[in-house]
Amino acid sequence: MNLHFDVEGGEFISAGVASSKVKKVLKQLAIQPEIIRKISVAMYEAEINMVIHAHGGVIDAEIMPDYVHVILKDEGPGIENIELAMKAGYSTASRLAREMGFGAGMGLANMKRYADILQIESEPGKGTTVEITVKLYPEQS
Amino acid sequence: MGNYHSVTLDKNRCIGCTDCIKRCPTEAIRVRHSKAEITDDLCIDCGMCIRVCKSQAKRALTDSLDKINKFKYKVAIPAPTLYTQFKKLRDPNIVLTALKKIGFDEVFEVAKAAEVVTAYSQKLLEEGKINRPVISSACPAIVKLIQMRFPSLIDNVMPIISPKEAIARYARQYLIDQGLESKDIGIFFITPCAAKVTNSRQPQTIKTSDVDGVISMKDIYLELIPVINKLQPEDIEILQMSSANGIGWAASGGEGLASKVYNLVAVDGIENVITILERVENNKLDVDFIECLACVNGCLGGPLTVENSFVSTNRMGKIKKYVKQQGKTRDLNIINPKIRLKWDYGLEVTHIRKLDDNMMVALTKMEQIDDLHKTLPRIDCGSCGAPTCKAFAEDVVRGDAIIEDCIFMLREKVRSMAEEMMALSGMLPPSIDQNRRES
Numbered sequence A: 001m002n003l004h005f006d007v008e009g010g011e012f013i014s015a016g017v018a019s020s021k022v023k024k025v026l027k028q029l030a031i032q033p034e035i036i037r038k039i040s041v042a043m044y045e046a047e048i049n050m051v052i053h054a055h056g057g058v059i060d061a062e063i064m065p066d067y068v069h070v071i072l073k074d075e076g077p078g079i080e081n082i083e084l085a086m087k088a089g090y091s092t093a094s095r096l097a098r099e100m101g102f103g104a105g106m107g108l109a110n111m112k113r114y115a116d117i118l119q120i121e122s123e124p125g126k127g128t129t130v131e132i133t134v135k136l137y138p139e140q141s
Numbered sequence B: 001m002g003n004y005h006s007v008t009l010d011k012n013r014c015i016g017c018t019d020c021i022k023r024c025p026t027e028a029i030r031v032r033h034s035k036a037e038i039t040d041d042l043c044i045d046c047g048m049c050i051r052v053c054k055s056q057a058k059r060a061l062t063d064s065l066d067k068i069n070k071f072k073y074k075v076a077i078p079a080p081t082l083y084t085q086f087k088k089l090r091d092p093n094i095v096l097t098a099l100k101k102i103g104f105d106e107v108f109e110v111a112k113a114a115e116v117v118t119a120y121s122q123k124l125l126e127e128g129k130i131n132r133p134v135i136s137s138a139c140p141a142i143v144k145l146i147q148m149r150f151p152s153l154i155d156n157v158m159p160i161i162s163p164k165e166a167i168a169r170y171a172r173q174y175l176i177d178q179g180l181e182s183k184d185i186g187i188f189f190i191t192p193c194a195a196k197v198t199n200s201r202q203p204q205t206i207k208t209s210d211v212d213g214v215i216s217m218k219d220i221y222l223e224l225i226p227v228i229n230k231l232q233p234e235d236i237e238i239l240q241m242s243s244a245n246g247i248g249w250a251a252s253g254g255e256g257l258a259s260k261v262y263n264l265v266a267v268d269g270i271e272n273v274i275t276i277l278e279r280v281e282n283n284k285l286d287v288d289f290i291e292c293l294a295c296v297n298g299c300l301g302g303p304l305t306v307e308n309s310f311v312s313t314n315r316m317g318k319i320k321k322y323v324k325q326q327g328k329t330r331d332l333n334i335i336n337p338k339i340r341l342k343w344d345y346g347l348e349v350t351h352i353r354k355l356d357d358n359m360m361v362a363l364t365k366m367e368q369i370d371d372l373h374k375t376l377p378r379i380d381c382g383s384c385g386a387p388t389c390k391a392f393a394e395d396v397v398r399g400d401a402i403i404e405d406c407i408f409m410l411r412e413k414v415r416s417m418a419e420e421m422m423a424l425s426g427m428l429p430p431s432i433d434q435n436r437r438e439s
């Protein structure tokens, strides 16, 4: 099953709609709670990043019988040094975003921790594409 | 026993409107054949439908006061919310005395056990063995919500019995020690809450409940009013054992306040609780403790209360002040440290009805639901008997409803049939159809 979302930039307060919808679908499919949590936390972090660091973008989530694959694509400023950005605590979040409780620099670290496969492609000035894959039945593979 | 629920429908009173289906937080209700139906698996006994039903068709099944006569020794264990139901009343001893006057031999307050439960929770919080943020288990409707909608948070729930169960255990043990036989003791909980009726009759995390009966606050209120009005100051017995902190548990934030945890969130009203739990699930709430209560203003807003919960909240403040400044408590300690406060079993995940056991089929059905939803008017009118167009689409795909149950889809179908009939009625047999012969 494929789900598509257009995400607006700057909308901190209402951000998280896409990950919450995917979470709902997975709960309806009776997937293991811990697995759902992995997907929704990783996807939520990526979704928030595209709202606060880029000006929104598009999300395509593909739910397959044995895995979930989410592509989050934005045309924002891109990430100069991905390795550095991945470091826990590294953040360039604006003051406003920090006041809203974002900007601990934990998002990418959390995504790494929860996603089974995490791929980030980014070109400064062009945009960022994040791909998250989580297996639904990890014990079988 | 299956899935017992105290919240039930009185079919004779139900007029088949859409009030309850719209407000049920778990979308457990459908209107079918002009009557509401509750899906047992989804109901968490929050009592919202009792509150919103204008025809009083939704009820909590509670025991009548007569049931106490089945026991030789009758004990009332009132929830602290009871004290706030009476105008101008400040002294809990008045309510406790009145309970004895209407037939109880003894009264022990749930508020007293709330203090003990608080102390025990503090200890568990300090030990730090439960997943953070720790979620209070005080509201059974919320516990059921977590089992169903937030199963990944089950290990965050405080594994302690409720003050109601704790006081029932203390009461029974104390009376047995006084020489009574257990079978002669009848312990009756006076409840503002439908979920606590359910969990007294079918407890989830303990083997058996020590509560023998549950009486609705609404029912007992009517019995107490005339007695309280007649009580003379010299009649008032000193029966209270609790402190202001224990009594305060009934209000939203009361448990947190008593526990003295500094970094906490106290949330009331089920929609608000859902929002907060969503945040916890996303790892976005950095607190030590969350007190969640399904009712607005906590148990003061319970579905079986008489008074408006905002008014009760005001009274609660006054009662606590009175108790602190001039309250009189009796010199009796029934708290027995040997009594176990931990759960006997852990919580289990409540599995919602799967779309299909086969994941491929389930996924296809999910897609069908989404596709069908897109063709519906999406105005959530409720005429089909489902709370939202989305829920209706799911019902259709599950085979619980047919597409024509939607009046808009029915109208479409009627129109296209009418158009077809028009077209058909315009047709002529080839023998007399001029146009056809020409072409």
Ligand SMILES: Nc1ncnc2c1ncn2[C@@H]1O[C@H](COP(=O)(O)OP(=O)(O)OP(=O)(O)O)[C@@H](O)[C@H]1O
Binding pocket: A045, A049, A050, A053, A054, A074, A076, A077, A078, A079, A085, A086, A090, A091, A092, A093, A101, A102, A103, A104, A105, A106, A107, A108, A109, A128
């Ligand atoms: N989609 C993106 N576009 C541009 N820059 C990004 C994007 N995602 C992340 N970054 C950069 O990587 C940094 C680290 O991201 P990360 O999510 O780990 O932390 P954060 O978003 O700053 O804070 P937190 O996620 O804890 O609220 C960000 O501060 C930002 O500079």
Ligand code: SF4
Binding pocket: B007, B023, B024, B025, B026, B027, B028, B029, B038, B042, B043, B044, B045, B046, B047, B048, B049, B050
């Ligand atoms: S008690 Fe609550 S969950 Fe149960 S049917 Fe009524 S509103 Fe729904």
Ligand code: SF4
Binding pocket: B045, B046, B138, B139, B140, B141, B142, B192, B193, B194, B195, B196, B293, B294, B295, B298, B299, B300, B301, B302, B303
């Ligand atoms: S808030 Fe109190 S009265 Fe309301 S459902 Fe929860 S425990 Fe019952």
Ligand SMILES: [Mg+2]
Binding pocket: A045, A048, A049, A103, A106, A107, A108
């Ligand atoms: Mg981030």
